[in-house]
Amino acid sequence: MAERKAVTKQLARSYRAGDRIRKGRILDDVVELTGWHRDHARAVLRHALDPSKPRRVRPGRAPVYGADLQPALVFCWAVLRAPAGKLLAAVMPELVPMLREEKALDITDAQAELLRRMSAATVDRRLAGERAKLLPRGRSHTKPGSLLKSQKNWSRVRELVGYLRYDTAAELELLNHIWELDRIFTNYLLPQQKLVSKTRHGARVTKIHDAPATPHGARPQMLILTGRRQPA
Template sequence: MSERRAVTKAIATRYARSDRAAKKQVLDELCATTGWHRDHARKALRLALVLRPVRPPAPRSPLYGEAVIEALRFCWAVQGTPCGRLLAAALPDLVPRLRRFKELQIDDATAAQLLRIAPATIDRRLKADRVKLDPRGRSHTKPGTLLKDSIPMRTWAEWDDAVPGFVEIDLVGHEGGNSRGEFCFTLDITDIATGWTETRSVRNKAQKWVFAAIKDATAAFPFPILGIDSDNGSEFINWELLTWCKQENLTFTRSRSGNKNDGAHVEQKNWHIVRQTVGYHRYDTAGRAGLAEPDLGASAAADESFRAAAKAPGEGPDRRENQQDLRPTRNSVSTRPGRYRHRLPGRAGTAAAGEQTPEPCSHPASDPGTKRRTPGADQRETGHQSPARYPGKTK
């Protein structure tokens, strides 16, 4: 029947536009092809051109009720509004702890459903709540086309991340959803091999301030900088930065236009360090410029110990004369300094020299709801406190 309907639909327009003799010939062809009677074939040709309304299928009843979604929304806020994949992986440990501390008062059936929910369902059911978060502006990258042909491109697959010293740089805007006027930016510089990250606040995207922040941040790294990779913004693609890289014998590359994955390392730090600490509020005054740089209180002793460890194999100067001796392998950089260099405000500091860094654990005796309701240093100073990120108890 489907083949007959397809043939009828294909010749219905020709049948309607033909004269009497041609219609007779078309009708004979259709009857010979389908085996229909002439009256039925004539009726089928007329109905083939009639538009029929298609009724949408009846919606399926939701599997998870409002009680499950309300509990899911609370867990999502406690974890810091992650994506569905990360939240689904954290629920088996988070839900029992919240119930133990009576932060999440649900029955066993609701808890069982909460643990079975899929990551795609989490993203779909929390889509409206994600829109209500703090305002987020559009990208501020304006391409600089003057020097793009002089700077080679490098993709995410071409990095040798076993060699410390190659960094990715990016700017994070703090416009608070309103891009008018002048507002502050945070310069984020991340080493690909070790994850070591330095941040500096700049008053705007002017080449003068961005270049000064780059020089100050790269000088604070515990190992020599070998290469810089940036996006195609005009704050990076300029003669001043290119000339400085040539003078310092630095490899200067850029990513492809519209491919944020080429700078995946610094993009991840933009969220984990800058956005999680500073947020999406607007910083547009001199007093707030310092708040745009995450004050994460890294231990000076840990910094000096790592600098000494990085310098020890070659016992040479800090610059690049003996840079081949300052290239530890991936296994030799066991402390992963970027992991402890930056942390959220209010948490325990990095291990000082001579202290052992504790191994990550689930901390079953701690209440995650209470920790999430405690505002950090940036919220205490600015007065901002998002209810989605610091929730109360739910029943």
């Protein structure tokens, strides 16, 4: 293509200065050389020496979510204990108004609306840097013993109270208060996804989960599916 353009541009000078007979011969040469249709070749010769038009540079799209929204997003993410973007985006419409009502989130109405409608993909993209800070510096290759197996409790027990032993009456009372608060927090604020189906295709396993919902929000739907009535 580049060679065709170079040859055509060179012949275009002679074509522009030549008489009718000379133009006909040049046109024949170009058609034979390129295989173009005669009308197309004529149009190319006429405009080959025209100055090139400046390319139009499209302006970049203005960002929808500005940098001033990042602290509020990180705060919401931290409140829910750093969930995945799909889970966080599902509960944002309820979480943002709740935090604003408690004066824990100081943002404008416009910023609140942006947070409420932020997609899961955008949430993950904007929180990538924050997640990187949570990654462990190294990975252990030790086989899981009894202590490591107890890490299964990390999401609830160990995350809240650690590994110390609490055996006094005052500590027991405090622990019971923590569990009650955590029960409310988990049931009403922490969205979850349940596995609906799992299909194996050779070595590949495809898992399908239901839509993210808090345990409290998913309960009416579960009662409908099982045919049970919700207690009054």
